[in-house]
Amino acid sequence: MNTVDRRGALKLAGLAGLAATLPACGRGFGGGGDQKGDAVELNMVWWGDAARAEKTQKALDLFHTANPGIRVRTEYQDSSPYKDKLVTRFAAGDPPDLMAMRTDSLREYANRGALLDLAQQGGKLDLSGLTDSARGLGVVGRQNFGVPSGLNAIGFVVDKALTDKFGVQIPDGDTWSWEDLATFAKQVTTASGGKVYGTNFEVWTIANLIVWTRQHGEDFYTADGKLGITAATMTGWLAMVQKMRADKAFPPAGFIDPNGGASAAQSYIAKKAIASQIIPTNNFLTFDKVCGGQLQLLRIPGETQGARRGQSIDTPALWSVAAKSKHPAETLTLLNFLVNDVAGAKAAGTTRGVPASRPVATAITPGLETDDQRASAYLAELQNEKLPPSYSYPIGASKLTNILKSISTEVEFGRKTPAAGAAEFVDAGQKALSA
Amino acid sequence: MRKDRAAYLFLLPWLVGILFTVGPFVVSLYLAFTDYNLLTPPHWSGLANVREMIGDVHLHQSLKVTFIYTLVSVPLSLGAALAVAMVLHRGVRGLAVYRSIYYLPSLLGSSVAIVMLWRYLFGYQGVVNQFLGRLGIQGPGWTSDPHFALSTLILLHVWTFGAPMVIFLAGLKQIPAMYYEAAAMDGASGWRQFRSVTLPLLSPIIFFNLVQSMIASFQTFTQGYVMSGGTGGPAESTLFSNLYLYQKGFGELDMGYASSLAWLLLIIIAGFTAVNFLAARYWVFYEN
Numbered sequence: 001m002n003t004v005d006r007r008g009a010l011k012l013a014g015l016a017g018l019a020a021t022l023p024a025c026g027r028g029f030g031g032g033g034d035q036k037g038d039a040v041e042l043n044m045v046w047w048g049d050a051a052r053a054e055k056t057q058k059a060l061d062l063f064h065t066a067n068p069g070i071r072v073r074t075e076y077q078d079s080s081p082y083k084d085k086l087v088t089r090f091a092a093g094d095p096p097d098l099m100a101m102r103t104d105s106l107r108e109y110a111n112r113g114a115l116l117d118l119a120q121q122g123g124k125l126d127l128s129g130l131t132d133s134a135r136g137l138g139v140v141g142r143q144n145f146g147v148p149s150g151l152n153a154i155g156f157v158v159d160k161a162l163t164d165k166f167g168v169q170i171p172d173g174d175t176w177s178w179e180d181l182a183t184f185a186k187q188v189t190t191a192s193g194g195k196v197y198g199t200n201f202e203v204w205t206i207a208n209l210i211v212w213t214r215q216h217g218e219d220f221y222t223a224d225g226k227l228g229i230t231a232a233t234m235t236g237w238l239a240m241v242q243k244m245r246a247d248k249a250f251p252p253a254g255f256i257d258p259n260g261g262a263s264a265a266q267s268y269i270a271k272k273a274i275a276s277q278i279i280p281t282n283n284f285l286t287f288d289k290v291c292g293g294q295l296q297l298l299r300i301p302g303e304t305q306g307a308r309r310g311q312s313i314d315t316p317a318l319w320s321v322a323a324k325s326k327h328p329a330e331t332l333t334l335l336n337f338l339v340n341d342v343a344g345a346k347a348a349g350t351t352r353g354v355p356a357s358r359p360v361a362t363a364i365t366p367g368l369e370t371d372d373q374r375a376s377a378y379l380a381e382l383q384n385e386k387l388p389p390s391y392s393y394p395i396g397a398s399k400l401t402n403i404l405k406s407i408s409t410e411v412e413f414g415r416k417t418p419a420a421g422a423a424e425f426v427d428a429g430q431k432a433l434s435a
Numbered sequence: 436m437r438k439d440r441a442a443y444l445f446l447l448p449w450l451v452g453i454l455f456t457v458g459p460f461v462v463s464l465y466l467a468f469t470d471y472n473l474l475t476p477p478h479w480s481g482l483a484n485v486r487e488m489i490g491d492v493h494l495h496q497s498l499k500v501t502f503i504y505t506l507v508s509v510p511l512s513l514g515a516a517l518a519v520a521m522v523l524h525r526g527v528r529g530l531a532v533y534r535s536i537y538y539l540p541s542l543l544g545s546s547v548a549i550v551m552l553w554r555y556l557f558g559y560q561g562v563v564n565q566f567l568g569r570l571g572i573q574g575p576g577w578t579s580d581p582h583f584a585l586s587t588l589i590l591l592h593v594w595t596f597g598a599p600m601v602i603f604l605a606g607l608k609q610i611p612a613m614y615y616e617a618a619a620m621d622g623a624s625g626w627r628q629f630r631s632v633t634l635p636l637l638s639p640i641i642f643f644n645l646v647q648s649m650i651a652s653f654q655t656f657t658q659g660y661v662m663s664g665g666t667g668g669p670a671e672s673t674l675f676s677n678l679y680l681y682q683k684g685f686g687e688l689d690m691g692y693a694s695s696l697a698w699l700l701l702i703i704i705a706g707f708t709a710v711n712f713l714a715a716r717y718w719v720f721y722e723n
Contacts, residue, residue, distance in 0.1 A: 254576025
């Protein structure tokens with residue numbers, strides 16, 4: 001036996017090159033029931049966790065009882081792989097019948113004819129229980145491509161257990177300003193001896209930035225689908241956070257791993273590393289549980305000091321129907337059930353937000369867990385107030401989070417000034433929306 | 436001839452597999468010259484994708500990341516593999532156990548679980564920084580700081596030196612002992628023996644490992660994807676070419692451009708491999 005000769009080496013290397021194909025990225029959906037028979041089978045996909053799956057399945061059990069001719073096969077997974085998987089299903093010509101749709105992706109699908117126009121479906125889908133603004137979340141022009149799976153907003157949660165421990169007073173959550181937040185957070189950090197940072201929120205999350213933009217009298221996305229935020233307003237956002245970071249109200253650069261798609265249980269607030277943060281209100285129950293039950297739910301700062309109100313009513317996800325669904329009638333029956341059935345909504349709970357239909361929301365609220373009731377009340381108050389209108393996310397909107405994440409990280413580490421980062425964001429954002 | 440037939444029999448699964456490779460291969464070449472959003476049929480766009488590449492700063496960043504990663508981590512991991520193989524080759528009691536221990540990271544290194552584990556080890560409040568803290572040093576966020584994130588991934592790559600190490604071990608075993616005996620008789624030191632006997636006779640193996648490792652490292656995806664949650668962050672510091680390609684195709688629904696990126700990567704890998712083969716003439720020594 002000899003060492004490898006030239007031809008052998010060539011063959012080996014050639015094989016290695018050929019065998020090393022692109023990495024396989026396929027990942028199956030985690031899946032639910034799969035019963036076959038004469039019934040029409042619908043495929044319904046969404047993102048979320050096991051707790052949401054359990055509640056969803058309970059609602060579907062009720063649907064199956066009421067509609068013995070329809071079987072719903074559900075599949076779910078985490079939000080980030082969900083997005084990638086969904087598009088490949090469309091590309092392969094095998095779209096799900098009913099799907100959860102991100103608001104920032106809606107027009108990317110709708111404008112390309114992939115979704116069923118729900119406005120054309122006559123009496124099969126009753127949306128009369130929804131307010132105009134709720135219905136508007138899925139409207140593109142005169143067409144409707146999605147129904148909110150629930151309503152939410154963003155809220156500021158503060159861990160009272162920590163503030164009590166350190167003897168810091170929580171500001172009034174309806175009227176506090178961004179300066180109040182900075183002062184409060186700095187007090188917490190100081191009082192804890194630097195063990196707990198007063199606050200941290202995701203600088204790159206567009207929903208957070210949208211509130212700030214609206215408070216400054218601008219629309220983040222304009223009515224005609226352009227980027228409306230000015231460089232000055234963007235600079236203010238980045239500079240405010242950098243100021244808090246310098247004052248140790250915010251954790252130091254690199255403390256937070258921005259890429260951890262961490263669950264509530266793994267979040268920095270649950271680990272008592274920070275005392276407050278921004279969350280979507282539909283997650284309040286989960287966050288309060290993992291934080292020990294002492295969370296206070298405050299409004300976003302600056303609501304009474306700004307040029308106008310910043311908060312808005314949003315949805316965690318829309319329900320959309322594929323244009324190529326083989327069973328549109330049955331799918332609409334299912335969607336109508338999800339929107340209007342009180343027993344179903346009660347079973348599904350509020351993991352996707354407060355039911356979009358106001359009569360349904362009113363009917364199920366008394367039976368909810370206390371924390372869900374608190375989140376529902378928070379939302380109901382906002383709904384009763386006059387908030388400036390918001391416009392649907394234009395095509396390309398889903399790119400902005402990554403753009404902002406990259407730029408805000410460079411500002412965090414001092415590689416760019418807030419002004420330079422802001423100018424770059426506005427420029428890149430405008431390009432992303434026009435491409 | 437009979438021997439050949441047996442060979443083809445063993446190759447059969449691979450030959451069948453190639454049918455499933457050639458189809459997508461050809462389609463992706465076509466898509467590389469189209470504008471394709473996955474939802475509506477592709478449109479022929481000629482060289483538009485190529486023109487876009489020239490001005491695409493994110494692409495340039497991703498190539499920079501991939502080049503740095505490859506040019507730093509491949510020599511380091513091969514060096515580590517050879518060093519450990521030399522030690523093990525000298526005859527260690529329980530060689531099989533050590534070999535398995537060192538090989539283990541290669542099996543695990545690109546797995547999601549290990550990358551997650553590294554994120555915890557190298558997090559701002561992770562084990563590494565707790566250790567540094569005892570020495571009075573506040574370490575950075577090794578995975579969240581754009582200055583360090585790529586180095587952390589390079590370290591992870593170097594740690595997975597087991598596969599080339601096993602191949603080196605096999606190669607070392609095939610060098611006839613008589614050469615060493617003759618060299619020792621002539622008074623050659625251990626270092627001299629390594630340089631004049633081991634390295635030349637091992638050079639085909641080194642060459643194989645080099646080509647293999649470079650191709651694999653140009654195609655790195657999982658480490659960057661998991662470490663950065665798919666973003667290539669912090670601040671694009673771990674934006675590997677393959678990750679950027681994935682983002683373009685599946686994140687931004689620009690599969691035409693993603694296909695052209697795939698072909699660009701193929702051309703780059705082919706180019707580097709060709710250079711490797713040309714350079715091999717000057718340093719790879721075949722005994723027969």
